[in-house]
Amino acid sequence: MSYTTFDFSVADHVAHLRFNRPDKRNAMNRAFWQEIRHVFAAEIGTQRADVRVVVISSTGPHFTAGMDLSAFTDIAAVTGDPARRRERFRRELLAYQDSFTVIEKCRVPVLAAIQGGCIGGGVDMVSACDMRYCTGDAFFVIKEIDLGMTADVGTLQRLPHLIPQGLVRELAYTGRNMPADEALRCGLVNRVYNDQQAMLDDVMGIARDIAAKSPLAVHGSKEMINYARDHTVDEALNYMSVWNAAFIHGEDMPEAFRAMQEKRPPRFLDLAVGDKS
Template identity: 30%
Template sequence: MNTNKSYTTLKFELQEKFGVITINRPTKLNALNTEVLSELKELLTDLKSDDKFEMLGLILTGEGEKAFIAGADIAEMADMTPSDAYTLGQLGQQVTVLFETIQVPVIACVNGFALGGGCEMAMSCDFIYATENAVFGQPEVKLGLIPGFGGTQRLAKLVGRNNAKELIFSGRNVKADEALRMGLVVRTFATKDAMMAEAMKTLKSIAANSPFAVGIAKKVMNEGIDLTIAEGLQLEKRQFSGIFSSEDMHEGTKAFVEKRAPNFKGK
């Protein structure tokens, strides 16, 4: 993959083997339009399909201090037909699925507003870190809309059905402390710099483990969320037994017996 490729609405940086995607429309509070979503889809597809690109983790954040992603670009949406809206919704959902299914762990680092599509993008990551000034919400009903990039589905899985209904039906915003209590956010930080530093530290600690095993654990947990416990256990059993054929499993167990640090290859 060409990591030096430039984008109009995004910045992508590789720090060691960890990627940082920054939504870069600060004058529009990093709002999502078709161009942003198309560039995200292109970048994530490239990252996911390049077997030779040994990225070990990914951070998604927004440029500046005011907003992670303030929502979808309402000016672009105002005159859309139902067909246009279907295409936009499909594109937004494709991006969230790419975040959800890319093998490496993805941390959303939310600074400021994460509303509408911004909240939906954050929820498609593996977990969310937030600054104390972060604000989350799905305010679409205030515009005569509903969430279209997965909010009606993912929010309930994260905070429970009734909490999700209350948030989506009312359109109210929640600050970082309430989002933390709800389980939408896993950690909060006083500053964006502190959050980004801790997110990178977390990714590095995860990368010390087997990348192959982490990827399988992510896959099993994401797929199992919609299964019954019996179905989920069957899925886990199949993946648990299958991983015994991996190089990382043999290296990890051998290293433990030999009392040395493992040298994982991610396969």
């Protein structure tokens, strides 16, 4: 499938998804929400066995301005019985939410490389990523409060797991900018870079390092971290025992030990792909 709101390429087991609407500040129009869901749920999720890591980056001075205002116009244009309008709105909102939930549930790590403004829906999206990196001019804004609405696509559900509760509340209630240095101090981003090219070079290097590891072990690590976030320690430990009982007896550990003994890079099989159903 060809995409209209971002470029998509794969090299060295790393998929690179790059927003390509800089003239619109990479605002998320209706096509974007459909395309982002398709690339993660279908292409990366069930078709591309060679993808082991995903990097999301952008073009122009800003990462994304968030929701394109045309999407709000589409919602307001719906007419008819009030109850049915609201039922339709709920279904559409769940679909918007799923557009970023597929990032969180993607079995491979997803890294976000952010420059300039990461606004509104941009915060929803990067909150669903595994790691975030940014340039010194980056800033993060929960902009929905200034539009008279509550952020509803994942920020308020995921951000409290990434940074302190009091800070989340301040950002959500005030709509103020969080600059890059503050994002680094509170742990929202892992590193801050002088410019976008330096950031992309380093983030791609991190992605290649991850891609060189056992894809099954990386997938298991992401699964366990996400599960532990949402469950008790006892529940997470129990799930860990089931996971390793199922997957530790494959070829990856023997290959890792052989590679160490032979002083060479390990050669791991790709994960299997196929229809989720």
